[in-house]
Amino acid sequence: MDKAALLAAVISQVKELKKDALESSKGFLIPVDDDEVKVEPYVIGAGDGTISVKASVCCEYRSEHLSDLREALDSLHLKMVKAEIATLGNRVKNVFVLTSFKKDSNDANTEAYELLASSVHQVLSSVLDKASPSPEYSPRTTLPSKRRRLSYFDKIDTSSSSL
Template identity: 60%
Template sequence: MFDYGFNSNSSSGSGYMSTFDPFPRSLQGFSDVLQGRPVVSQTLVLDAEMGELVKAPARVGKKGISETKALAALKSHSEAERRRRERINAHLATLRGFVPCSTEKMDKAKLLAAVISQVKELKRDALEACKGHLIPTADDEVKVETYFDGTKEGTLYFKASICCDYRPELLSDIRKAVDSLPLKMVNAEMSTLGSRLKNEFVFTNSRNKNSADDAEATQILTDSIHQALTSVLEKGIASPEYSPRTTLPNKKRMVTFFDSSSSSS
């Protein structure tokens, strides 16, 4: 029979009890509850070297990962917004170059309105400068107009033009259309600009001024010219063999297309 005493104040007793107590600190949380203090949940793990339970190291949970992703997304959004503003400012600087020097400070709406007005004015100036010159435009079109030469005979002339993209059979089709008209061709010119081509013709019906006063006959001839050239234009649009790669040299030139002495009846 053994008899032993325990002194709660002795250090040896404390060490002795801790040896047989697998949870030397497990009652601390219970004591906190009894004293009304808040309890923080903690995870304990067994330390193989020390042979006792210790607090598990803190780990970054899903909340921490979400916060990291949110910060990265916010940074990416800020960079994208900064690049967008830089592009807008660059475009606005380009637009300001179209507007004549002005001391007035304009916002974006006024700047756009000023640029549109300036571009329209430049387009009008370009069209005015092209008057009297055979320069292809960007629009596919056929025009026919009549005029008198101002002589005593008062010969009636028809001035016609066709503007379109070049294609291999275009000149042949134009020649066939012109030959089908009951008119005499006195002049023809052609100009090219890149892939665009424009032909201009002058016809006469060899009538004197008195007989040319017949408005109905003149209108019939005008419609015939317009219809013949329009058929050439429509054939090019509908042709599946046409390829935009088949183009003329990128320069403007003037040549005589038909012999001015040729005629068709």
């Protein structure tokens, strides 16, 4: 087996393992590798005219992340029913259940869900966009991510040392 075939086999095996890991982690709150915002309907079962959505944001952790999320969600004037946070390495996943009262009982539920989901998705996407700087200014491209290796044997200055 040549090197190219071996490399192709290893890559396909890694992809298969990632897919299996993703399938086995369904139902668990585990951050994924990609930045994402998901908003989906959530049924609480209160029956009092509330509309609820479950929103999740997955991205790289940064120190101002939680305050940015709080500020963005507060701007929507929704009631937060549930919040969960999970971290793995430098990745973080935030899941929120948000509710809103229907203003007019004649509105169709699907229209109200779409409006609420669209608003939440837009606000959370803006937080995610703020967290993802452009690649040209990214610390990964401008600063090395590894420490510089120094060898003690490269330069020995014998003129300043006293014996």
